[in-house]
Amino acid sequence: MEEFHINILNISAVLLSAYLGGVLIRKIGYPAILGELLIGIVLGPAVFGLLEYTESIKVLAEIGIVLLMVYIGMEIDFHDLKKASWPGLLAALGGFFVPFVLGYFTVIWYGGTPMAGLFVAIAIGVTSLATKSRILIDLKLLNTRIALVMMAGALISDTLALVIFSGITNFAESSSVNLRELFLISGKIILFFGVTISVGIFLLPRLGRYLVKSTINNSTAYFTMILIVTFGYCELAELAGMHSILGAFMAGLFLKDNLFPKNITKELNKAFYDVSIGFMAPIFFVSAGFFVDPTVFKTDLLLLFIITTLAIVGKIAGTALFYLPSGNGWREGITIGTGMNGRGAVEIIIAGIGLEMGIIDKTIFSILVFMAIFTTLTVPVLLNWTSKWLRRRGELVYLEKRNGLLILGVNPVSLLMAKYVSKKMPVTLVDNNREMVALAERMNFKCIYGNALDEDIITESNPGNIDTFVGLTPNSQVNLLVGRLMHESFLIPNMYVAVATTKSGVGTDVLKKFSVSTLFAKPVRLDTWFHLIEDQKVKETYEIVNKEISCSLWVEKYADNNILPLLVETENGTLKPFHSGGQLMAGEKVIFLRSRE
Template sequence: MEELSIVNLLLVLFAAWIGGITAKRMGFPSILGELLIGIVLGPAILGILNTSEALNILAEIGILFLMAYIGMEINFKDLGKASWAGLLAAIGGFVVPFALGYYTILAFGGTEIAGLFVGIAVGVTSLATKSRILVDLKLLDTRIAYVLMAGALISDTLALIIFAGIIGFVDAGSIDALGLGWVAAKAILFFAFSGLTGVYLFPLIGKLLTKIKLTGRTAHFSIMVIIVLGFAELAELAGLHGILGAFMGGLFIRDGVFSRPVLKEVTGVFHDISIGFLAPIFFVTAGFHVTLEVFQTDLALLVLIIIGAVVGKILGTALFYLPSGYGWREGLTIGTGMNGRGAVEIIIAGIGLQMNIISQEIFSILVFMAISTTLTVPVLLTWTTNWLRKRGELVKQDARRGYLVLGANPLGLYISKQLAQQSEVTLIDSNKDHVNEAQAQGLKAIYGNALKEEAFETADALSKHTFIALTGNSEINLLSAQLAYNSFYIPNRIVLMSPVENGAGPNLLNHIEASSLFANKTDMAAWSYKISAGDFEEKEEKVDKEMTPRDWVKKNSKDKEVLPILILDGHGVKRPFHYNDTIKPGERVIYIQ
């Protein structure tokens, strides 16, 4: 094997970094920029960079780590949030473009195996493509977001299963019944062994590591690398591809098998090594194999594949989505979101090229198809979601419910009791007397340190929709809100900011995407004293015109000391009064003075 050229590796990584960061700043996934810069700097255009045997090995390791990371990121609970609708979207968004891609290749004289490979590549969707745009469009708490996530995961898993069958068929080299039976038997044995190992053996390994106090990040990372590479080799022995094994290994490295803090750190390491180092080598070098001659020799095929990918994905999703009962407009919207392609599609296409199943021209067509369809996602998804929003058909998802409140002080208890009339509320406090008082008032309260994940786990934070940090210490409030988001993905964080700075200013609220409770700096101790002494009066004010909570505070706190607690909407539903909200006409503000 030729020696690794450090200069060549450095140039490829630098090119990947430039391309990736440029794409991300434009709102697209980094792999799009990595592919494009590989095409520009590779043999197709400038010819500055070239691949090598050593780079190919690093790229192959990169896709194994990337597939393991994709497996780690899949949470079966997320699939359950929109299982039926997500399944319909996944089937429609995969089967229709798959069929169009397959028959298009056959119509142009391609082989059936090549048609199947193209069909898979056209049928997959990219989860990474959507994550940024979902945040930008504020869709993370909508049904569309959950269906998109579920649909993408199911679609990619389905693609990998079909891919496994094709690889096994190619490996068998014949179509007789005995050969196909042996291929199927090996695949079934592999998936059965992987499932049993992941479900029953991995938890025992996790318990053993805890028992012998081997809880360091380095040790866990080494063990997980062994698991991923071991599963990849098992897949190869079963006549499948190593990416299937890496994916299955990552799928079962999950919370509950290894401790949450260590798992979070190790998952981060896998992310950095795969997405930050090895996988970009694969995507940049994949661009080296693209030829621009397809625009002259195979332009008709290129155009038809792109049209089939876009139309098949959007219309197929909308058509199969109809039985969900959520309407064809929501189906079209989900189809536009699922139209982007990404890592899995390029990996499958690259393997097809490597195995001589598809030609360099077809590989180039699939790369350009991935780029062009991904570019449509921000534009089309923005248009269709705005369409739904204007029609009042953008449905919020109730997969997460209830409030998690930090601070069982009198002010925290006062707000929690009102919210608990309509929603589940759980309080956390490190003061046992406060916890006992909350429980005496019929509230669910947990004794613990809110800066440690154990307290959040006890409070079932993964099921909560909103986190409210309501202590007198702004720094603790901000840190706990950051923990609530980073480790438990609580979508809404509302933080009380004290007028006395504790090293944490309100400018940090934007950094952690949190909102200021009461839309103003508030002295928690002073209001808690008023509430405990009964020295206050609760009032309501109806709002006649739309305004921000901050404007309401400015309007009503000129001549009197008031504290807006809640907003009561037209249906009688209460929600916390905070900065990042809008008070609509007819709604009421509940406040104390």
């Protein structure tokens, strides 16, 4: 009983440490996994010894690996692969096999076994999917060709790594490998993929259609079904002589939203995310840090430096070299290589299994963990440099550009803004007031009735084409909550919200955290302006900017606060919201309202 109590305390300490490590590292723009690994190294046996690797931690970590691989599989969108199939395949092959070969021969050169060389090679070849979207948004690259190729390349690379890894573990567990054994192993692998793909394509969709028609309306039941399918796939992988993580990954590929009734999909996804990414996976990554030996910086610094350097150079050079047949240029290949340079979940999982199987030792495992940390740290820095390089040369290719505006709130101010902007781009308004929605529709605006915090309602606005979100209700917190949803769920790049007062609870730090700017470049009591417009006590006017100035400084010229700047019209006729982070250029036009009172 006493030992169980200690285990409970240890699990709680590991979870708290994982949370704190993740929060701190995300503040500087990196994925939580790095913080979880680092906190495990520092608080684990290697440094302070405050956290223990108990049997309960081991069990939870192993379940965490399985659930994490399901989640990674569920995140793969086959439509994205189709969009950039050829360039993405080239980037994946070059970014995987060049560092793979370099890593393998480095280990052999250092006296390692061929099997250890293969494990290191796979770990170096993978590409992390952990935070690509966040980085792409921050660098304004989401709608570029390099973003699409990076995502497709990462998906293909990790899938390839898992397949090769499972084949290698199959051979590693065989006592001898002759021609008969080779055919037997190959047959089991082919049979595994044949069965799992057939079940995923033919059986699971039938099950999904049955569930949609059934009276089962309990998300817990569906969550249980996900686990049953997952563990069934894992068992098939084990029977085929491969590791269970490949089975979990294959299960995730086919456990898509359309398998479940639409009304519980959101609840189900959130529950799975919370259990896997929020609970189990952090325990695995913190416990992985327990096995890292920081003394490699003294004893094996040269090997650490060589493997990390080869991982970076091999990934970037390999991607650029193999990317040449795409016809998109070597500079674009280098840029994609810098974006694919990070490692993460899959690499740590593979290294951890190699350590557990005794194929690699603690030193190699520690080097691979530090390599994953160092390479991931380079991604935002190198990708920023190389993407700016492409921009300066005019070689950054944009895909179908988002050009829609979504406005939260139907009111006199939003209708005025929509009047101007609708001449230049599609505008959609959202409100839960039927009368105001009807008014907007009579004015020939596209308007959606419903609660904007409901993702199904927002989906009606076709968020994939939305470039800008404007929160224009008198409630600052509602504006921010919907803006956060638009940013995180639909990756809307430009976010502007109206803030009522400095005491509204929506301060500068909160806005900055969610990449949101203050509309009008100042706090505004919208209700006052609603009445002024309705009573026809405002004048619509404009001012030509004669020199470069920030929006915030421009507003300060009108100390009497009797103006409301709505939009900025550039010299080429583009309209954009007037906001706190904006910079006005000479020749641009500020469209604003002036009170007549």
